[in-house]
Amino acid sequence: MTVLAEHNALTEAGAAGFLQRFEGLRGRLPGRDLPWLASLRDRAAEAFRAQGFPTRRVEAWKYTDLGPLTQSGFGEPLTPVDSTIELPRAAAPRRVVFVDGRFSAELSDPDAPVKSLALHLREVEGLLGSVARIDDLPLVALNTALFEDGALIDLAEGEDGGVVELLSVVRADRPVALHPRHLVRLAPGSKLVLIERAIGQGESRYLHSPVLEFQVAADAHVTHARIQQEGRAGIHLSTVFAEVAEKGTYDSFLLHAGAKLARAEAHVKLAGAFSAAHLNGAQLVGDGQHADCTTFLDHAAPDCPSRQTVKTVLAGRSRGVFQGKIHVHQIAQRTDGYQMNQALLLSEQAEMDAKPQLEIYADDVKCSHGATIGALDENQLFYLRSRGIPEATARSMLIEAFLQEAVESVADEAARAALAEAVAGWWERMAA
Known part of the structure; x- marks a missing residue:
């Protein structure tokens, strides 16, 4: 077996x-x-x-x-x-x-x-x-x-x-x-x-x-x-x-x-009609952890926008998953759907699986999706280190900058502050 x-x-x-x-x-x-x-x-x-x-x-x-x-x-x-x-x-x-x-x-x-x-x-x-x-x-x-x-x-x-x-x-x-x-x-x-x-x-x-x-x-x-x-x-x-x-x-x-x-x-x-959905997110995945974000967006009415940006940071031997599907019914003309997944690998042992999907039955739509996977920019890290910033702090700053776009998409101030507090210093805690 x-x-x-x-x-x-x-x-x-x-x-x-x-x-x-x-x-x-x-x-x-x-x-x-x-x-x-x-x-x-x-x-x-x-x-x-x-x-x-x-x-x-x-x-x-x-x-x-x-x-x-x-x-x-x-x-x-x-x-x-x-x-x-x-x-x-x-x-x-x-x-x-x-x-x-x-x-x-x-x-x-x-x-x-x-x-x-x-x-x-x-x-x-x-x-x-x-x-x-x-x-x-x-x-x-x-x-x-x-x-x-x-x-x-x-x-x-x-x-x-x-x-x-x-x-x-x-x-x-x-x-x-x-x-x-x-x-x-x-x-x-x-x-x-x-x-x-x-x-x-x-x-x-x-x-x-x-x-x-x-x-x-x-x-x-x-x-x-x-x-x-x-x-x-x-x-x-x-x-x-x-x-x-x-x-x-x-x-x-x-x-x-x-x-x-x-x-x-x-x-x-x-x-x-004219309803809207935003399904944004961030995944902070440390050594030995597995995190999966799976979404299904069902456009069943016309003139509806949807936005989705999910960012994943992976450290150590970890695994991240993003699966996002946008389903556009024939009646859902003038749909405006956007989906993006970005991953930042902090370790050679980390793994990211991304599967964005579009299933479209209407002909008057604007839909797009994409996925990127990369590592920290060594030039940016060197610049921060050259200014006397410790490596763990420098990495944490670059990680928070990577996640900032996703967190700032939250309009409510209290919700945004709670998310920012949970994100702050994550790498430094992982590296401790």
């Missing part, structure tokens, strides 16, 4: 443990008295049973191996939540906190427009799962079957939700698996800045696999900054869905800066 075939077999076998966990938790999961939710969970479990974890035989997972999921028996997180848990400095005026996948009222701002999903499941019939897919996305199916809590944000027409930080903390003192589910609905004309941060504490391997669903109504605008700073033994597998109505905007930025294995998927549908 080849190494790849062995990994595929282990990955498929690893799904059985999660199905056993679902059977054991079935009678204890939130909303068990709601027939529509019980039916949805059962359907999701069957979809996951039929598919199993994706292996590298699946084209969309060709570059990312989920074999590490089979190496630990993941259990349930510990409870109750300790309100004295150490938290990082807040990135927004209002913050809500989830510890080990569960909402912490003690650590959260009561004025934030966020509820615990587990406590308001009766309000989300018809909303939960309305834009997410489970039949062909097994990780989403697993999340749907096993989620225990999450954030619910439901803004009224014209409401300004302000800037909110959604902080998820995992205390990895034993192997645990978390599957939070977050729902965000913006009514016509409303707006929100959501800074989503995931951090890990402890040394044990763990799985954090959130799913987020955004419904963006006409003329609504959401800025979504995703900052992934999981523990170095963590596995982060997140999926975002967004459906954007006429003249609405989904403006997002992804920052991978942690985890042993990380993959972030985004499935965005521009469903109304």
Whole structure:
């Protein structure tokens, strides 16, 4: 058996443990008295049973191996939540906190427009799962079957939700698996800045696999900054869905800066004319890490622009992946789509896989994509060193300059500052 075939077999076998966990938790999961939710969970479990974890035989997972999921028996997180848990400095005026996948009222701002999903499941019939897919996305199916809590944000027409930080903390003192589910609905004309941060504490391997669903109504605008700073033994597998109505905007930025294995998927549908999407990002990948940014942009209406710039920095023996697909339907005339992936290799052992794709069925469009891979400019490094700047600092300055264009694309000042703080000094910390 080849190494790849062995990994595929282990990955498929690893799904059985999660199905056993679902059977054991079935009678204890939130909303068990709601027939529509019980039916949805059962359907999701069957979809996951039929598919199993994706292996590298699946084209969309060709570059990312989920074999590490089979190496630990993941259990349930510990409870109750300790309100004295150490938290990082807040990135927004209002913050809500989830510890080990569960909402912490003690650590959260009561004025934030966020509820615990587990406590308001009766309000989300018809909303939960309305834009997410489970039949062909097994990780989403697993999340749907096993989620225990999450954030619910439901803004009224014209409401300004302000800037909110959604902080998820995992205390990895034993192997645990978390599957939070977050729902965000913006009514016509409303707006929100959501800074989503995931951090890990402890040394044990763990799985954090959130799913987020955004419904963006006409003329609504959401800025979504995703900052992934999981523990170095963590596995982060997140999926975002967004459906954007006429003249609405989904403006997002992804920052991978942690985890042993990380993959972030985004499935965005521009469903109304003159809607827009920005899917920018940066991946900072250190020695022994694997980071994957995969996006699917669905242009299903005319006169819609989309922009995507993803930059990846790789150090040591690391691997980065970018897969971006723009699908333009026949009805989506006058589409304006742009996609660019750039990678900076700081080591000869680093590897970058890039797969930009265009699938176009309309004839009046302006679409382009590209990818570049290179190393630090030795002349620029020499210039900084000749001015007395230490090598680690000089490299850090050049790396931050490389990432600056992507970070500056974030219009909201608070979100941009949070991203810049996470990026600052990354190389110096790696080199320490």
